[in-house]
Amino acid sequence: MSVVSEVKTVRPRQLVLEMPEYHPPLAGREALRLDFNENTAAPSPRVMERLRQITAEGLTKYPEREPVERIVAAHFALRSDQVLLTNGVDEAIHLMCCAFLDEGDEALICTPTFFMYDVNITMMTRGLVKVQADETLSFPFERFLAAITERTKLIIVASPNNPTGAVVSRERLLAIANAAPHAVLMVDEAYHHFGGESVMGDLAATPNVIVARTFSKAYGLANLRIGMLAGSAELLKYLRKVSSPYNVNGVALDCLSAAISDETYLAWYVEQVRVGRERMMAGLDELGVGYFPSAANFVLMKIGPKHKELVAAMRRHGVLLRDRSTDPGCDGYVRITIGVEDHVTRGLEALKASLDEIGWKRVSGSAGQPVSEGVREFE
Template identity: 80%
Template sequence: MSTPTSKVTVKPRRLILEMPEYHPPLAGRDNALRLDFNENTLAPSPVVMDRLKQIPAERLTVYPEREPVERQVAAHLGLPSNQLLLTNGVDEAIHLVCCAFLEPEDEAIIAPPSFFMYDVSISMMTRHLVKVQADETLQFPFERFLAAINERTKLIVIVSPNNPTGATVGRSEILAIANAAPHAVVLVDEAYFHFHGETVLNDLATTPNLIVARTFSKAYGLANLRIGMLAGSPELIGYLHKVSSPYNVNGVALDCLTAAIEDDAYITWYAEQIRIGRERMMGGLDELGVHYFPSAANFVLMKIGPLHRELVAAMRKRGILLRDRSTDPGCDGYVRITIGIGEHVTRGLEALKASLDEIGWKSEF
């Protein structure tokens, strides 16, 4: 077969050339305890596994029907069905919001450090990404964030609990921001809601510019199936329907999701496991003299300092994966550890102690 020799002259849009890329370190994760990507560290509900085994072969030959499952999920959340859109994970949810609401001249506001896919999807649509950096406490910079809103602001992103910090934004602050910018869409990312318990989902009826994103990857343990959701006013969700493919969520994921939302007992149990494990982890870090940031999510961000790479490598040798967050703005020397079920927290803490000793790390306290 001949090799093409002509040079490709076709170029994408200029913003595509300029936008950042996201390359999560996913390679080599088999046969290790996954405390790096904030996944469910155990399994989805047994009800989900039963449903998966019952899917007949012919179901794989038909296009998926999303709307019946949207009605079920909306009812489960106490929402009308026209206020919810299922998406291919929160990644697609972010992309759809940016496509639907951002013009090239518009501004969007985020508060780094935060989920990098916001940088990617916003930069795909506009050069005017305004970043209100958190200070050394890594708490949400409410006053400076509010002051950054102007007439060109079209999209405001608030992540609560935030990734990678675990910090939260209070409901009163979120609503104050939404009320200060009625001309902008306020996207509230509640991917880690189940480990925190506070939401603005009930404020959709009175705050028409609010959109809430949720995922079924974390507490529900469906990360591999790629399914998330957006909730908002019928008008905003209608616009998002226009830019969404009707087949964006695969049928296996839809079938499994209907089973997952039926098992509230499993989600309650798993979320409680995480809350208990989170307190154990933070207590263990106190004993080790490791500075960390209090978290309301299923992870804790630790300040390791110059030996951050060495710690990640030492933990990998012990079969445990951590996520080095040092390239995030304001996070030089920081490493994130996911909270799992009890036995996984125990393994994580034991390996941390051994790894810190191995690399010669000394507490600053």
């Protein structure tokens, strides 16, 4: 008589089973990349030169993060113990949740916003509190303040926000931090270079604020995966504790110091985006397409029921867009990235042709006017 042992399946924590998953539609991106808010051209030439200087022996060594953190801290007029380099802002969000959230704690966000907040918060607690923006998609400041409770331990606000491009004023961000001294406010400034105010200068006076920055967008280092958190040394020591000592690879660290040293390149690229963004919004006005006035390197357009058809048509014309219709309150919206001059021109030309091709007609609230006039705080 044979005995068959019972095979047991190992299961993860219940919150891992319940948390949402994020699967970015990255396959087949050989066309013009106006879908993921990347730098559409190239990083600084200094970065490419630094890459050519990396030796074979250099690749055999574990990366040293601290020397580059000192360089980055000096660049932002901070002390080295106030900066933690991360594997992109994605890891920064993950570390914030690991360090500051227990099961049962509440974390507060405003939707629509970056979906990775949902993923990382719900991995730690069921206490995710979402304050939904109204149909204007502008930041609901009063309702957001009212949602803060004694259980609130982490608050995340993106400014400029993704996918809307809207900013939350520095004054309002500091009011949120002061209303919740028992919580940590992470201000995600991934798109800061393209518009809006920063609270980086308020870290000393507001010790419960942490700023996240990325080097993927304006600096063009998305493939190297490098970002940063800046805040009080007291809070940063907890984040450093939950971080791997080798979380950022050595190639990224080598290239980062070269990237931040080239302020001429950064100013050029940011100006390309600023001018291109105005061109895009003016072009949408001419086409009768509604949009959300943006302070970032993208514009959110209101297309309506034919949003999927437009994305498909644009791909046929060699341009990639991002359909944001599944975001809360964004049904019928599509996002287009703003890059260098030629890419904006190609994007507008493809958009005109694609709208004609799909037989698009103006939808309610999109007769050549911004979807919301209440978000021009950044101007």
